Amino acid sequence: MGNPATVADTFAPLLRLAFGARPPVRFEFWDGSAVAPLGASPGTMRIRSKDALSHMVWAPGELGLGRAYVSGNVDLDGDLFGMLRALQSAVPGDARLGLAGAWRAVGAARRLGALGHRPPVPPEEARPARGRSHTRGRDAAAISHHYDVGDDFYRLVLGPSMTYSCARFAPEDDLRRGYADPTVSLADAQRAKHDLVCRKLGLPERPGMRLLDVGCGWGSMAMHAASTYGAHVVGVTISRTQADLARARVAEAGLSGNVEIRLCDYRDLRGEEFDAISSIGMFEHVGAKRAARYFDTLRALLRPEGRLLNHAISSVGGSTMRGRSFIGRYVFPDGELLDVGEVVLALERAGFEVRDVEALREHYALTLRQWVANLENEWERAVALVGEGRARVWRVYMAASALGFEDGGLGLHQVLGVVPAQQ
Incomplete structure (x- = not known):
């Protein structure tokens, strides 16, 4: 019987969709597995729990990633400026996962148990305001x-x-x-x-x-x-x-x-x-x-x-x-x-x-x-x-x-x- 898949094994195809062959920074997951760049990394993005993926499934894009970071389910360790620059430079401004990529993301989240519940929104987030702006x-x-x-x-x-x-x-x-x-x-x-x-x-x-x-x-x-x-x-x-x-x-x-x-x-x-x-x-x-x-x-x-x-x-x-x-x-x-x-x-x-x-x-x-x-x-x-x-x-x-x-x-x-x- 083969070894059970690590979180990195499950997540790697999504990283390839987003960044190509290798990500620009090291990604480390809650089971200790990791996906690393080919060369030196300015730091490590630590995905500390499946709740991080849940945040990103329920709010795709920067808001979900931001919620995961603010709540402590994602850490950015190392040269913060270097990491943000590397991530920004590696993803084209018009990059999209597309329908096939979205299905892969949902499938990966399901296999990792990240679809079962919606994590709470961090209290530091402002509630979306109603009515006219700038009253x-x-x-x-x-x-x-x-x-x-x-x-x-x-x-x-x-x-x-x-x-x-x-x-x-x-x-x-x-x-x-x-x-x-x-x-x-x-x-x-x-x-x-x-x-x-x-x-x-x-x-x-x-x-x-x-x-x-x-x-x-x-x-x-x-x-x-x-x-x-x-x-x-x-x-x-x-x-x-x-x-x-x-x-x-x-x-x-x-x-x-x-x-x-x-x-x-x-x-x-x-x-x-x-x-x-x-x-x-x-x-x-x-x-x-x-x-x-x-x-x-x-x-x-x-x-x-x-x-x-x-x-x-x-x-x-x-x-x-x-x-x-x-x-x-x-x-x-x-x-x-x-x-x-x-x-x-x-x-x-x-x-x-x-x-x-x-x-x-x-x-x-x-x-x-x-x-x-x-x-x-x-x-x-x-x-x-x-x-x-x-x-x-x-x-x-x-x-x-x-x-x-x-x-x-x-x-x-x-x-x-x-x-x-x-x-």
Whole structure:
């Protein structure tokens, strides 16, 4: 009698369908069997139980694989960036198993006992929302899902700057475009980004300007503008935990006379005037259908010759983060990325003169790699703070995003619009 088939024996035909003769990384299964690449592997994907296959049968594609990873039924051990890059490069963008492949997958899952039950969805996953997107209530829920996970966790990942947006890895006085120096520290890079925004908004030219910081996070940009250039800043956020900590940080820095933090939706801003507005990492939550209203609202708050700096992730042709995507369910529910050309057009239609567009794509790749390193270096503490599932979400989403910025699938643009002087 021959030896009984291992899990690897059963799974190998599916790996050949997906990757060809050999997979790009080592696959190891719960019975200890494995399928390895021909050469060296950047790491090992460990399929720890048949529940991993059940997740992928019930939710084929990235959502099922994401559920398997978040729940701990799949591990990625080794060089995370190298593994994700190898897997991405080995599968063509239009790859499909096809009907015959799907039947093989179901048959393999049946033989391995993975069809008998539907495993529970990890609690870190956001429930699919009903109704119109980007209503006030739905936006508040989406923001809370991502940002209200604990200030200590964000401090661990982001470092002391508490800045959750692309840094600029160059000295503050080095304004060369396209130049990114990986030897610059994350704290210095975030300070350089804040200073770049302040310079583009003209804060050094006229100390004491009134600045609105939309989506102010934990207050870092507002504090830099106030402490460095004497700006009077109003920062707004719809995350209660962000607002609470931002106010505490402002008070601790002795800046309460210059910085006001409001728990406020941008749609409620009216009847005030500002010299400048910064919007850093906020626009991704606005949505394509709301972009015109967003820029109209901000345009109405600016004095003649006032400036708006919109700093946002972009995508050629635009993209949404919803449906059955991993990032839409676990990271940014209802998030949307616009093509930078659409952003420029929307600003012009709102009455701005677009004076500057700068790409910082490479800088965001470096930022994300630093955040992943911070998380991995403090993994046990991160798990203690937010649970292993949520720590896994952040680890894989940030690493995959870094690769997206490195290969150009994602972009990051700062677009500067100026209100024309009154004639």
